[in-house]
Amino acid sequence: MSTTARHLRIAVIGAGASGIMALIKLREAGYDDVVAFEKAGDLGGTWRDNRYPGLTCDVPSLAYRYSFAPNPNWSRVCAPGPEILAYVRGVAERHGVEGQIRYDSEVVRAEFSGGRWEIETVQGAQGAFDVVITATGVLHHPVYPDIPGLADFAGDCFHTSRWDQSVSLAGKRVGVIGTGSTATQITAAVVDEVAHYSLFQRTPQWIMPAPNPEYTEDQTAEFQARPELLETEYKRLNDQQGVGFADAVVGESPEMYAKIDAFCRQNLATGVRDPELRRKLTPDYKVGCKRLIISENFYEAIQKPNAELVTETIQRIEAGGVRTADGRLHELDVLVLATGFNTHQFFRPMTVTGRGGVALADAWAERNEGYMCVVTPDFPNWFMIGGPNSPIGNFSWLVTAENQLGYAMKLMDRLRSDNAREIAPKPEAARAFNEALIAKLPDTVWASGCKSWYIDGQGRVASWPWTYETFLKDMAEPVLEDFEIA
Numbered sequence: 001m002s003t004t005a006r007h008l009r010i011a012v013i014g015a016g017a018s019g020i021m022a023l024i025k026l027r028e029a030g031y032d033d034v035v036a037f038e039k040a041g042d043l044g045g046t047w048r049d050n051r052y053p054g055l056t057c058d059v060p061s062l063a064y065r066y067s068f069a070p071n072p073n074w075s076r077v078c079a080p081g082p083e084i085l086a087y088v089r090g091v092a093e094r095h096g097v098e099g100q101i102r103y104d105s106e107v108v109r110a111e112f113s114g115g116r117w118e119i120e121t122v123q124g125a126q127g128a129f130d131v132v133i134t135a136t137g138v139l140h141h142p143v144y145p146d147i148p149g150l151a152d153f154a155g156d157c158f159h160t161s162r163w164d165q166s167v168s169l170a171g172k173r174v175g176v177i178g179t180g181s182t183a184t185q186i187t188a189a190v191v192d193e194v195a196h197y198s199l200f201q202r203t204p205q206w207i208m209p210a211p212n213p214e215y216t217e218d219q220t221a222e223f224q225a226r227p228e229l230l231e232t233e234y235k236r237l238n239d240q241q242g243v244g245f246a247d248a249v250v251g252e253s254p255e256m257y258a259k260i261d262a263f264c265r266q267n268l269a270t271g272v273r274d275p276e277l278r279r280k281l282t283p284d285y286k287v288g289c290k291r292l293i294i295s296e297n298f299y300e301a302i303q304k305p306n307a308e309l310v311t312e313t314i315q316r317i318e319a320g321g322v323r324t325a326d327g328r329l330h331e332l333d334v335l336v337l338a339t340g341f342n343t344h345q346f347f348r349p350m351t352v353t354g355r356g357g358v359a360l361a362d363a364w365a366e367r368n369e370g371y372m373c374v375v376t377p378d379f380p381n382w383f384m385i386g387g388p389n390s391p392i393g394n395f396s397w398l399v400t401a402e403n404q405l406g407y408a409m410k411l412m413d414r415l416r417s418d419n420a421r422e423i424a425p426k427p428e429a430a431r432a433f434n435e436a437l438i439a440k441l442p443d444t445v446w447a448s449g450c451k452s453w454y455i456d457g458q459g460r461v462a463s464w465p466w467t468y469e470t471f472l473k474d475m476a477e478p479v480l481e482d483f484e485i486a
């Protein structure tokens with residue numbers, strides 16, 4: 001075994017929150033030949049794309065942060081989206097990694113050839129890289145509803161992740177299709193400003209109330225003066241979300257699940273006065289089956305006199321508005337599509353070809369499957385932040401991403417220090433991982449019978465079904481016997 005450090009040329013795909021983190025951590029570890037290819041003209045990923053009114057991260061900001069960049073200056077417990085984008089941008093600037101990003105460079109092809117990854121972007125061939133790290137995000141392929149007549153609408157119409165900021169909603173008749181986290185936040189943010197607000201609900205949602213107070217000047221000053229407080233708060237919040245919520249939804253903490261369940265039911269019972277509206281807002285599936293919505297003001301907003309919850313099925317969209325199955329035309333000036341994202345598309349339409357000409361499209365034809373969410377057989381030196389079955393419960397994505405990158409970097413160290421050329425999980429290890437995963441899925445609340453973006457095209461839960469502790473333990477040290485290292 002050689003101890004000579006080998007120079008590695010590394011491509012990061014994506015310059016969102018995870019890609020920025022990867023650039024910083026790689027530099028810190030001494031990798032000095034790293035480039036990030038970003039499809040858009042700016043960094044920030046989901047926080048760049050989403051600009052809708054009310055955009056907030058429902059994970060407390062003291063937990064939604066890079067471990068190496070604690071921030072004492074959040075304005076609120078759960079900071080608004082633009083503040084998070086400014087945080088990500090500020091961290092990138094402070095660490096001087098912006099120069100490593102190539103913008104308007106969507107990767108269209110990646111092919112493993114001669115032991116390296118040939119990368120091609122829309123700009124053309126980019127040469128060969130020893131390692132690829134994908135940081136392409138989870139919620140970024142917008143779903144447009146397949147409703148007849150969508151193109152006939154005469155007013156302004158856009159998906160929430162493509163918000164048209166030139167359009168004022170003031171005094172207008174506004175309709176929103178969807179009742180996920182996004183629609184819920186928009187409802188509370190715009191209802192007071194519009195003339196009439198119609199929320200088109202196909203499925204009601206459980207809602208957990210959580211206050212989102214501003215930090216006082218004194219609190220901020222204390223966070224600034226005593227950085228250890230940020231760490232204490234981080235640990236407390238992470239315990240609450242990680243050990244608390246995440247364990248409850250995977251069936252490992254029935255007491256905590258019962259508390260969350262009771263809290264949501266009580267919120268509905270006490271938050272909605274009219275029994276008929278309450279009935280319409282009552283889900284027929286278990287709390288947490290769909291991603292739980294956190295909102296302290298949605299129920300109040302939907303009960304405003306100018307707001308209407310429309311539960312009749314949408315039949316078609318016409319020039320003047322939305323026609324429902326009861327024959328009524330809901331006249332609208334603006335139609336917002338809060339219809340979510342395709343979370344199972346991963347890197348597609350990128351063409352990825354691994355060892356021996358294996359196409360990822362074929363390897364994943366039946367379903368997206370990897371090993372430990374980070375690697376996949378036949379695709380050596382290809383590391384995924386947010387790969388198949390990543391832990392995507394309600395807890396901080398930045399924490400998940402940092403742990404996954406840490407795992408990938410331990411494997412990359414082998415490539416660097418042991419002079420290994422290729423590292424990929426053994427097919428039998430990946431098979432065993434996926435068998436164990438399938439066996440555990442029925443314990444999770446996501447598998448209890450509802451439709452959500454956690455369920456893949458084949459009807460199987462696509463999230464991490466174990467506890468947060470298991471995730472941390474698995475990410476801490478790769479089991480090298482599970483890998484082919486050549």
Ligand code: NAP
Pocket residue numbers: 056057058059139145146147177178179180181182183185201202203291314338339340341451453
């Ligand atoms: P979503 O949760 O997938 O919700 C999409 C909504 O659109 C659902 O209510 C769905 O109804 C409805 N819908 C889709 N197609 C439809 C159609 N053809 N006709 C009628 N209704 C249709 O999407 P999202 O609200 O954008 O949220 C996605 C995820 O983004 C969240 O779960 C969360 O992870 C993340 N997010 C986070 C925050 C945050 O604060 N951290 C904020 C926003 C979003 P059905 O339920 O019937 O399918």
